[in-house]
Amino acid sequence: MDARDRLPPEPSPEPRLPRASPLKGRGTAWLIEHRFKPEHAERFDDGWGTLDQDASEERLAPDTTVVEERVNSIVSSNDSPDLAFDLxxxxxxxxxxxxxxxxxxxxxxxxxxxxxxDFETRIIxxxxxxxxxxxxFMKPSYVAKxxxxxxxxxxxxxxxxxxxxTRSVIEVLAECSHPFSLVTKSSGIERDLDLIAPMAARKLAAVYVSLTSLDPALARILEPRAAAPHRRLRxxxxxxxxxxxxxxxxxxxxxxxxxxxxxxLLEAAASAGARAAFGIVLRLPWEVNPIFQRWLDEHFPDRAARVMARVREMRGGxxxxxxxxxRMKGEGVWAELLQQxxxxxxxxxxxxxxxxxxxVTQFRRPTRAAPAGKAGAQQDLFG
Known part of the structure; x- marks a missing residue:
């Protein structure tokens, strides 16, 4: 008997968030206001049934807008002991x-x-x-980590x-023999095997594939535009x-x-050739919390309260x-059971x-400066 056969009694129902009609191919239809916005607006039923009408209308998913940005820096440092990388x-x-x-x-x-x-339709x-x-990498103070x-x-x-x-970044890493790991849930990485494989042969590259479910129906609503489970295994x-x-x-x-x-999941990954594995429990920081709970209520109303009760049990209430x-493992009996x-x-x-x-010992600084880039005109974010 496993954990699925010992489900606790269903908690009393919690108030449900108002639903928005789903958008095909999008994780959320909610244009939730961010936490720094000084003014907040709420939808109001004026007596004409407009809220019910909006919920029943089928809306077209917005196109993706890409903003090309020239950044001042690209390397970020990490001092969290929870993460297995430094940069x-x-x-x-x-x-x-x-x-x-x-x-x-x-x-x-x-x-x-x-x-x-916006997070999934306005890409920087x-x-x-x-x-x-x-x-x-050219800075004398840089140390490979x-x-x-x-x-x-x-x-x-x-x-x-x-x-x-991403390919241009890996080209620089290859040029400098700088080790790197990469995490993805996309089959697009196969395009760059010509760069990554020679580095891996020198112990300079490792890849982690995110595999959250073998159920294509669940994956479709949980990660709508990521590769299908069978494709990730391939x-x-x-x-x-x-x-x-x-x-x-x-x-x-x-x-x-x-x-x-x-x-x-771990059995399928091992059969496909994976050699390492790890798992992190659900994290709900800031705006992720209401977004996830609305998704949960929309797709799994029969167990939404139970899911959140278990999440809170692992998060000290x-x-x-x-x-x-x-933050990565949770605490309490159920968190310990998951880790076991x-x-x-x-x-x-x-x-x-x-x-x-x-x-990290093979790192060599670049022998040439970066080629001059074209500044160009930045795309209009909402164009």
């Missing part, structure tokens, strides 16, 4: 994959944009990322096929065949949604606990739970 490079802000649970959604608030629908592309990375590409938003989201910013196989060490992230673990799949050492299941499934499938080690 990160994110070629994009926002992500068209539309994962409803994405912890990076609140970063769009700093752009005066909504962490809801850092077109001079490679140029800035080379400049960072474990660097992760795409730690916040997916470096291989759909727009990468056209812009190739990507793991392709990476492994090319000699690239592959890890799998079964994250986030959502109680009673994808949590029952933990063991099957709160929806989220941002403390280091707690992960540990046993990882061991049973002969996977490694530690970080794939890379060689």
């Amino acid at each position: 990160s490079v994110n070629p994009y802000r926002g992500c068209e994959h539309g994962c409803v649970y994405c912890f990076a959604r609140p970063t769009h608030s700093y752009l005066n944009l909504s962490p809801g629908l 592309a850092k077109v001079n990322a490679a140029e800035r990375l080379r400049e960072a 474990h660097l992760n590409v795409g730690s916040a938003t997916d470096a291989y989201q759909p727009v990468e096929r056209r812009l190739g910013i 990507t793991i196989e392709a990476l492994a065949r090319a000699g690239i060490p592959v890890g799998v992230s079964v994250s986030p673990i959502i109680p009673f949604i994808n949590e029952p799949e933990i063991e099957r 709160k929806d989220y606990d941002a403390r280091w050492g707690k 299941r992960l540990k046993k499934a990882i061991a049973r499938n002969r996977l490694d739970s530690s970080r794939i080690e890379l060689d």
